[in-house]
Amino acid sequence: MGRSRPQLILHLVGVLVVTAILAFILLPAFVVTLAAFNGRAILSFPPESWSWQWFAKALAYQDFRDGFRNGVIVTACASSIALAAGAAFAIALDRYKFRFKRTLEMVLLSPLVVPHFTVGLGFLILAAQVGLARGYGVIVACHVVLVLPFVLRSVYISLRNLDPRLELAAASLGAPPGRVLVTVTLPLLVPGLVSGWLFAAILSFNEFTASLFVTAQRTQTLPVALYNYVREYADPSMAAVSVIYIVMTAVLLTCANAWLGLGKVLNVEHQR
Amino acid sequence: MPGSGSERCSTLSISAEHPRFSSKAFALAPGEESIAVRLEAVSKRFGEVSALDDISLAIRRGELLTLLGPSGCGKTTLLNLIAGFLMPDRGEIAIAGERVTFTPTYRREIGFMFQSYALFPHMSVAANVGYGLRMRRIVKPEIERRVADALALVKLSGLEDRRPRQLSGGQQQRVALARALVIRPKVLLLDEPLSALDRNLRAAMQIEIKEIQRKLGVTTVFVTHDQSEALSLSDRIAVMAHGRVRQLGTAQELYREPTDRFVASFVGDVNVLRARLAGIHGTTAEVLVADQRVTVSSRTLRDVGPGGPIDLFVRPEDLRVVEACAPTAVRGKVAAQIYQGGHVDLHVDAPGIATARLLIRLAGHEAMTRWPVGAEIGITIAANNAVAFNADG
Numbered sequence: 113m114g115r116s117r118p119q120l121i122l123h124l125v126g127v128l129v130v131t132a133i134l135a136f137i138l139l140p141a142f143v144v145t146l147a148a149f150n151g152r153a154i155l156s157f158p159p160e161s162w163s164w165q166w167f168a169k170a171l172a173y174q175d176f177r178d179g180f181r182n183g184v185i186v187t188a189c190a191s192s193i194a195l196a197a198g199a200a201f202a203i204a205l206d207r208y209k210f211r212f213k214r215t216l217e218m219v220l221l222s223p224l225v226v227p228h229f230t231v232g233l234g235f236l237i238l239a240a241q242v243g244l245a246r247g248y249g250v251i252v253a254c255h256v257v258l259v260l261p262f263v264l265r266s267v268y269i270s271l272r273n274l275d276p277r278l279e280l281a282a283a284s285l286g287a288p289p290g291r292v293l294v295t296v297t298l299p300l301l302v303p304g305l306v307s308g309w310l311f312a313a314i315l316s317f318n319e320f321t322a323s324l325f326v327t328a329q330r331t332q333t334l335p336v337a338l339y340n341y342v343r344e345y346a347d348p349s350m351a352a353v354s355v356i357y358i359v360m361t362a363v364l365l366t367c368a369n370a371w372l373g374l375g376k377v378l379n380v381e382h383q384r
Numbered sequence: 385m386p387g388s389g390s391e392r393c394s395t396l397s398i399s400a401e402h403p404r405f406s407s408k409a410f411a412l413a414p415g416e417e418s419i420a421v422r423l424e425a426v427s428k429r430f431g432e433v434s435a436l437d438d439i440s441l442a443i444r445r446g447e448l449l450t451l452l453g454p455s456g457c458g459k460t461t462l463l464n465l466i467a468g469f470l471m472p473d474r475g476e477i478a479i480a481g482e483r484v485t486f487t488p489t490y491r492r493e494i495g496f497m498f499q500s501y502a503l504f505p506h507m508s509v510a511a512n513v514g515y516g517l518r519m520r521r522i523v524k525p526e527i528e529r530r531v532a533d534a535l536a537l538v539k540l541s542g543l544e545d546r547r548p549r550q551l552s553g554g555q556q557q558r559v560a561l562a563r564a565l566v567i568r569p570k571v572l573l574l575d576e577p578l579s580a581l582d583r584n585l586r587a588a589m590q591i592e593i594k595e596i597q598r599k600l601g602v603t604t605v606f607v608t609h610d611q612s613e614a615l616s617l618s619d620r621i622a623v624m625a626h627g628r629v630r631q632l633g634t635a636q637e638l639y640r641e642p643t644d645r646f647v648a649s650f651v652g653d654v655n656v657l658r659a660r661l662a663g664i665h666g667t668t669a670e671v672l673v674a675d676q677r678v679t680v681s682s683r684t685l686r687d688v689g690p691g692g693p694i695d696l697f698v699r700p701e702d703l704r705v706v707e708a709c710a711p712t713a714v715r716g717k718v719a720a721q722i723y724q725g726g727h728v729d730l731h732v733d734a735p736g737i738a739t740a741r742l743l744i745r746l747a748g749h750e751a752m753t754r755w756p757v758g759a760e761i762g763i764t765i766a767a768n769n770a771v772a773f774n775a776d777g
Contacts, residue, residue: 275500275502277498277500277502278502278504280467280469280489280496280498280502281496281498281502281503281504281563282504282515283468283469283488283489283490284467284489284490284492284494284495284496284564284573285490285495285515285516285519285563285564285567286490286491286493286516286519286520286567287490287515287519288488288490289490291519295515296504299506300505300506
């Protein structure tokens, strides 16, 4: 269909603006990715020569390896605990009426009020007070506090989308409450639980500010290890780690998408 | 409706077992075996709102009873009480002679069909229908056989492996019906099951539900706000308003002998004519509409003396159109004609006897040419079918 000239110009401007915004969003990742392939030992853009050596170096560097392992342990524990606790809170908020419900809702759903460094500092003081070494326990506890609201929100949204009549229907067909939970409620909540866990895991694995306070040399997570590295060196192995990280996350989300549908996992789609 | 606010929380009531009552047998009164569901003085409030007020109702074994009423009348609350989704504040409920007032839903042996069907989206059609059988730990071959039978009953054989979202609305409805029936419930509860369907499908499903219900002989309680649906489906109808049953009877009884103004105007079309009482003779009363004398039953009249104001309720098919000059006929003017195929509806202004426009239903289509719009006509009332109530207010 023929468009008038002003419409055409408007259309082109629109496309241009959207492209520019997308480019801006992707720019940092793009720069870092190119920097990772730099042939020389400097963080510069664009690179003058090309090499894979920083990937090899990053993968071999002991602090990064330890940081990765620590991060995986902390992330797995923290997201799983947060998932269990968050799901319980979400069910309580969704199904029960009790005093201070609004207060609890506000506390649990507004993670942005308390800054990460406050949480980290709090746990640091607390750990020192009770004479706890800066081991995994403190880091996991700290991360649980940080990611809980995200898990809670994700499960809560899934619960709100769950038609309560499905549970009533199951009961009418002779299912006692426990079996209703196992055969109807939980299967329908799986996308919400998975998305909650994934959010928590990505946030926890990335978390830096609070982790800086509560980790020790022995227990430092990957972001902390990266920070410690960049204080002394400035070669592209950090960029290489970033690229590895981006690829891993992308693979993870692609798998989640293939299994459950990204729309459901990210809770942007109604399940009914 | 008042119950909707608590619906989400009510899901928990399925675990609420009341310690006061075990499901011991009622002491059966003679003839009680023919009663499938009995409600005794049941009341339910939601906060300040009284949803059900002292309801007593006996549902006979094998009958299809409709709870009919406008939204907010308590009909869905009543159904939820029978299902056990809600617990009554006062009163007793018994199913098949057994007290179940506080028995959790899953032990009541009921079938429930929701307006939204509430099919399990993560299960196939066969798994949906077989769900109740699996909960009863029935052996697999028998589950398969009974699921196949149930799907054949609702004419859905061959769709076993589909997911609910791959089915049309009508098909989903049939799955829901099969799922509720396959467990051989003591009572089948249907909550406005047809209101989500388009008109043609709805009419077809009404016939089909009635056929299936009759074939299986399952006691059924059907909730609807649609009076024509109630009239065409039911063995008996309980008309409800403001948390009470206003009248319980067959469709014909409700249509021909309504006991109060609400029932008379809610069930079927009706004209309300201004009249005066001429006199009461035992069980009959003479009523004057303008100069016309009409005989009605006197049992619906309270404390009216001769000459007192009366509202006469007359069905559209019980009004006759005659020449305007005919003696004793009431004058009116045709305001609109609506051709309905088998009959013609005349909308008539007759300010002498009614404030609202009258609806007159005439068989055959010759009325179209005989009484055109704008024609001055005379109106008479066919004998014996009118019902009189005390004038409003």
